[in-house]
Amino acid sequence: MPLTTEQLQAVDKVHQLIDQVNAIIIGKENITKLTITAMLAGGHVLFEDIPGVGKTLLVKTIATCLGADFSRIQFTPDLVPSDIIGFSMPQQGKETFQFRKGPLFSSIILADEINRTSPRTQAAMLEAMAEHQVTSDGVTYDLPDPFFVLATQNPIEYEGTYPLPEAQLDRFLMQLSLGYPTPEHEVLLLAAPSNREALANVKPILDNQTFEALKQLVPTIHVEQTILDYIVRLGNQTREDQRIRLGISPRGNQFCLLAAKAYALLGGRSYVIPDDVLAVLPAVYRHRLLFFENLTTKQKDAYIAVIVKKVQPPMRRS
Numbered sequence: 001m002p003l004t005t006e007q008l009q010a011v012d013k014v015h016q017l018i019d020q021v022n023a024i025i026i027g028k029e030n031i032t033k034l035t036i037t038a039m040l041a042g043g044h045v046l047f048e049d050i051p052g053v054g055k056t057l058l059v060k061t062i063a064t065c066l067g068a069d070f071s072r073i074q075f076t077p078d079l080v081p082s083d084i085i086g087f088s089m090p091q092q093g094k095e096t097f098q099f100r101k102g103p104l105f106s107s108i109i110l111a112d113e114i115n116r117t118s119p120r121t122q123a124a125m126l127e128a129m130a131e132h133q134v135t136s137d138g139v140t141y142d143l144p145d146p147f148f149v150l151a152t153q154n155p156i157e158y159e160g161t162y163p164l165p166e167a168q169l170d171r172f173l174m175q176l177s178l179g180y181p182t183p184e185h186e187v188l189l190l191a192a193p194s195n196r197e198a199l200a201n202v203k204p205i206l207d208n209q210t211f212e213a214l215k216q217l218v219p220t221i222h223v224e225q226t227i228l229d230y231i232v233r234l235g236n237q238t239r240e241d242q243r244i245r246l247g248i249s250p251r252g253n254q255f256c257l258l259a260a261k262a263y264a265l266l267g268g269r270s271y272v273i274p275d276d277v278l279a280v281l282p283a284v285y286r287h288r289l290l291f292f293e294n295l296t297t298k299q300k301d302a303y304i305a306v307i308v309k310k311v312q313p314p315m316r317r318s
Helices: 005-024 029-040 055-066 081-085 119-131 183-191 195-200 208-220 225-240 250-266 274-285 297-310
Strands: 044-048 070-074 086-090 097-101 108-112 133-136 139-142 148-153 172-176 244-246
Touching: 005 029, 005 055, 005 208, 005 250, 029 044, 029 055, 029 172, 029 208, 029 250, 029 274, 055 070, 055 108, 055 148, 055 195, 081 086, 081 119, 081 133, 086 133, 097 139, 119 133, 119 148, 172 250, 172 274, 208 250, 225 250, 225 274, 225 297, 250 274, 274 297
Parallel strands: 044 148, 044 172, 070 108, 108 148
Antiparallel strands: 086 097, 133 139
């Protein structure tokens, strides 16, 4: 069944949001679209980049466009779980304790340099990302809805990093990289207003109710059997490749399908086509494939491109 007029109008609002973000984050249109795709799918995003390429500005701009609460957590080696979750403190004149919420209690979290903190604090983040709740002193607290973690990590060759465990990497729907701008785009960046001025002109475009309605619509997007077979064949190809130590898991295939549905919705369609799968595939695969050698993002993408060429896509729906 095609999308209704009301649903198409909501999708158009999302594209207006993307356009407003792209007016500030110059030259990264595909990164913006994939970030919004992951959020529509209810997933978290991991950015692997060097400092200074615009990750913080991207996240702040998206949060402002959504009118959502935003917190930035700077992860450091001495950060402990209570610094991000919160802590209980005695109430004056009483024998009871009151829980003081930490910065995790926001709708959009920028987890900056998440691989610079200790495994113990990373584990606290894992519970938050997986369960949308945190535990302090034996008491469980629900996190806001919606709740998105947009995390950054330094390239793994940087000193002072703690590699994220596979279980936590798997909690991120996508891994993206802004990378350096082209010389042409960098000239435009130099001529653009300051980040503070740019953000001051950003206006909320989507309300939470509309965005949540679109999120609820994503699982209902139709997928033909041929598309399901295609996703499974792509996943199986990673498990058979001799250069890959650990291929895509069944849950990885599920995430690929969910992301493809969200991408199809952004395309104004109520059904998935092969191009939707191919559009999200690298971002879903990058951090889930474990190679026998240490590879950069570009090298991983090159391998993924080879894998894609080995698998025949189904005929496109007319």
